[in-house]
Amino acid sequence: MNILKQAKTVGIIAILAVLAGCAGQVNESVQGPSKVESDAERAAREARQAEFLAKQEAAKADQQAANLAAKTAEQLRNNAMAADTLFFFGFDKSDLSQDALDDLDAHAKYLAADQSAKVRLEGHADERGSRAYNLALGERRSNAVARYLVIQGVNRSQIESISYGEERPLSLSRDENGWSRNRRVELIYQ
Amino acid sequence: MRLFIWLVMAFMLAMPARAELVIEITRGVENPIKIAVVPFRVKSAGAFDVDLARLIESNLERSGQFVRVRRDTMLSLPGPEDQIFYRDWRAIDSEYTVVGSLERDTDGLLVRFGLHDVYGERVLFAERIPGSSDSLRDIGHYISDRIYEALTGLKGIFSTRLLYVSAERRSEKDQTFKLILSDADGGRPQTIFQSSEPILSPAWSPDGSRVAYMSFRGKRAGIYVQTLATGEVQKVSDFPGLNSAPSFSPDGRKLVLTLSRDGNPELYVANLRTGQLDRMTNHFAIDTEASWSPDGRSILFTSSRGGKPQLYMMNVSDKTVKRVTFDGDYNSNGAFTPDGKSIVFVHRTNERFHIARMNLKTREIRILTETDLDESPSVAPNGTMLIYATSSEGRGLLGLVSMDGRVRVRLPSVSESVREPAWSPFFN
Numbered sequence: 097m098n099i100l101k102q103a104k105t106v107g108i109i110a111i112l113a114v115l116a117g118c119a120g121q122v123n124e125s126v127q128g129p130s131k132v133e134s135d136a137e138r139a140a141r142e143a144r145q146a147e148f149l150a151k152q153e154a155a156k157a158d159q160q161a162a163n164l165a166a167k168t169a170e171q172l173r174n175n176a177m178a179a180d181t182l183f184f185f186g187f188d189k190s191d192l193s194q195d196a197l198d199d200l201d202a203h204a205k206y207l208a209a210d211q212s213a214k215v216r217l218e219g220h221a222d223e224r225g226s227r228a229y230n231l232a233l234g235e236r237r238s239n240a241v242a243r244y245l246v247i248q249g250v251n252r253s254q255i256e257s258i259s260y261g262e263e264r265p266l267s268l269s270r271d272e273n274g275w276s277r278n279r280r281v282e283l284i285y286q
Numbered sequence: 287m288r289l290f291i292w293l294v295m296a297f298m299l300a301m302p303a304r305a306e307l308v309i310e311i312t313r314g315v316e317n318p319i320k321i322a323v324v325p326f327r328v329k330s331a332g333a334f335d336v337d338l339a340r341l342i343e344s345n346l347e348r349s350g351q352f353v354r355v356r357r358d359t360m361l362s363l364p365g366p367e368d369q370i371f372y373r374d375w376r377a378i379d380s381e382y383t384v385v386g387s388l389e390r391d392t393d394g395l396l397v398r399f400g401l402h403d404v405y406g407e408r409v410l411f412a413e414r415i416p417g418s419s420d421s422l423r424d425i426g427h428y429i430s431d432r433i434y435e436a437l438t439g440l441k442g443i444f445s446t447r448l449l450y451v452s453a454e455r456r457s458e459k460d461q462t463f464k465l466i467l468s469d470a471d472g473g474r475p476q477t478i479f480q481s482s483e484p485i486l487s488p489a490w491s492p493d494g495s496r497v498a499y500m501s502f503r504g505k506r507a508g509i510y511v512q513t514l515a516t517g518e519v520q521k522v523s524d525f526p527g528l529n530s531a532p533s534f535s536p537d538g539r540k541l542v543l544t545l546s547r548d549g550n551p552e553l554y555v556a557n558l559r560t561g562q563l564d565r566m567t568n569h570f571a572i573d574t575e576a577s578w579s580p581d582g583r584s585i586l587f588t589s590s591r592g593g594k595p596q597l598y599m600m601n602v603s604d605k606t607v608k609r610v611t612f613d614g615d616y617n618s619n620g621a622f623t624p625d626g627k628s629i630v631f632v633h634r635t636n637e638r639f640h641i642a643r644m645n646l647k648t649r650e651i652r653i654l655t656e657t658d659l660d661e662s663p664s665v666a667p668n669g670t671m672l673i674y675a676t677s678s679e680g681r682g683l684l685g686l687v688s689m690d691g692r693v694r695v696r697l698p699s700v701s702e703s704v705r706e707p708a709w710s711p712f713f714n
């Protein structure tokens with residue numbers, strides 16, 4: 097945004113400078129008696145020139161903005177690829193942590209900018225408690241992530257979500273360390 | 287919902303699974319019945335691959351109500367036609383003595399057996415059982431049931447069967463899941479369905495002819511009903527989202543299951559003939575793990591509608607719901623006892639997960655297990671015991687516990703991790 101504003105300002109200054117130059121030339125040519133330009137004619141010509149120059153500048157700014165957008169898309173993609181794809185939860189919980197939100201924002205910006213990108217969300221639970229309940233809990237977690245992405249502007253059709261419950265643990269250690277790694281949603285680009 | 291049917295390849299039914307369950311008794315009742323099972327006399331040429339006497343004494347001992355008299359203490363090894371010297375059996379403290387023989391004949395084989403009351407000095411009964419050569423284990427389970435019924439007055443569960451899931455893990459994403467059908471003692475395990483994706487929640491139809499379970503086809507979860515005799519598979523549901531936790535109605539015509547197709551896990555009743563779905567719950571919390579009461583009037587289920595998972599009871603006719611469990615912050619995966627008077631469930635206490643039983647009238651809760659991470663209780667059809675899943679040293683195993691918690695038997699698997707047991711109904 098800032099760069100765009102700067103570009104516009106530079107454009108306007110350039111237009112003013114050119115107009116000033118033209119005004120000088122006009123003044124000189126007016127000295128010939130055969131070519132007497134009325135005030136009205138002069139104003140019209142100046143307006144045409146100004147319009148032409150403004151168009152040229154606008155085209156230049158558009159080009160700059162497009163370059164910028166391409167750079168931004170690339171940047172959004174890079175940000176998303178660098179962001180975490182594992183999001184962790186408390187026992188029997190499905191609310192997202194503040195940490196998760198920062199990384200999810202990066203994914204959301206990229207997905208919102210590129211509608212052809214698709215993700216799969218796999219919800220998981222730790223082994224404690226019953227398996228069918230954990231399957232539902234895993235779904236609740238993947239849905240929490242999906243909902244957040246949608247709120248950030250991602251199209252629902254870009255997201256596929258599935259729950260594996262406690263059936264695919266990342267860690268096999270049977271303590272809070274292992275369990276906390278297993279209560280997760282994995283975000284996988286397709 | 288459309289229903290359609292296809293066949294599981296026939297060889298799947300015949301495929302034997304590698305792991306057999308090994309019985310290991312950790313506790314018993316205080317005054318178990320002492321019984322001597324004399325090795326069955328072989329009366330024809332050639333050996334048999336099943337030691338009937340061992341099978342029978344292991345069966346009886348696993349109930350917790352019997353203890354075997356060791357073979358090497360027996361003073362004689364009589365057959366069914368021989369005279370029994372009761373004094374010899376009293377001398378080694380045997381209350382009852384079983385004698386038997388087996389022989390091959392033109393039709394297959396013939397087993398004879400008799401049960402003697404040592405202190406009453408009389409034969410309680412004697413029988414001749416003809417069978418085919420591959421039915422020896424069936425005959426052994428039948429004899430165990432006859433003895434158990436004669437001496438306890440309760441129907442035996444040795445001829446019933448178990449379903450459970452085994453998992454072999456090579457890495458997080460490389461696993462093999464098998465749905466296994468076995469005898470009640472873990473013998474004759476057969477793989478009836480296999481997948482690289484999880485298999486969950488196997489459930490028996492009330493007549494024992496079909497099983498329902500959840501599995502994935504590709505990346506899509508579904509509920510399937512498989513007919514055991516033919517291997518025929520019926521798809522009940524594979525909606526986007528959850529399709530899980532099926533339980534048959536007592537008449538075998540319906541399944542209650544969990545679907546999240548409307549955005550949230552809710553209970554539905556599926557009519558297996560018409561495919562019609564009836565939504566039973568409507569709550570933003572998790573509703574799952576439904577189990578039908580034996581009289582068909584109620585459905586017990588797990589819900590997090592109170593903030594934590596607790597058990598709730600639904601009246602099937604008007605869909606009204608009442609909370610059942612109030613003790614502890616985690617109660618789930620409930621099932622009824624066959625008389626409908628109690629429920630068993632997963633109960634967390636002191637940060638550990640145990641199997642508990644609640645008397646529905648008195649609301650008294652009794653914790654039955656002592657291990658941790660106990661889950662999936664399934665009650666034997668005679669109501670004396672339940673089977674559940676637990677784990678030890680990172681491996682899943684199955685345990686049995688009597689309904690008073692006094693008898694505990696572990697059924698460790700030899701190689702794979704096992705879970706999700708379901709005890710069959712009676713077949714006769």
